[in-house]
Amino acid sequence: MTAMIVATVLCALAICVGLMGIVIPVLPGSILIWIASLVWAFFANTTPTWIVFAVITLCIAAGMASSWVLTGRKLASMKIPKSTLLVSGVLALVGFFLIPVVGLLLGFVVGLFVMEYQRLKDTSAAWASSWEILKTAALGIVVELSFASIAALAFAIGCFVYFT
Incomplete structure (x- = not known):
């Protein structure tokens, strides 16, 4: 039973890291949550754990x-x-390593603005377009995080059912 407790704790930690990976998109958060729950279901190997999975x-x-x-x-x-999203993503990664955590967002915003300015040739239009892209990205993050949070809740309920 102790091996299962250790496996559950490690999978729960991986799920927490996955949730953070959705908000700070350095790790593939949703995939990490899915893999952690697969590992947990594999080790527990009961019908309820596979239903939770x-x-x-x-x-x-x-x-x-x-x-x-x-x-x-x-x-x-x-x-x-x-290309705008690609350059923004690359600059976000560069920013993450130059200025940890804050640099990720800063690099992404700078990349968006520079690429949009190059495309539109107007500062105000580039800012407006960059702002819309940021709002769209934030919406995607919120939606994915909401579903991932429901998945994490399902994991927690599954752990409760398994251990009681």
Whole structure:
């Protein structure tokens, strides 16, 4: 029984890291939550744990799909080139290593503004477009985090059921 407690605690920690990975997109948070719950279900190997894993899988899939659809549709309607997002992502990673945590957001914002300014050739239009992109990204994060939080709650309930 102690091995299962250790496995559960490690999986719970991985789920917490996954939730943080959604907010600070350095790690693939939803995937980490899914893998941790798979490991937990595999080690517990009972019908209720596999049911919990199925619920978590549905939550993670719904969260990721919703996030992709909402953000993708909005960015496509704004005609934002993929190069803008790529450069912003690269600058976010560079910023993360230059100025830990804060640099991630700063690098992303700077990348957005520079690429939008290059595309639109107008400072106010570039700021407005960058702000809309940031709001869209935030919406995607909130949606994915909401579904991942439901998955984490399902894991917690599953742990309670398993250990009682």
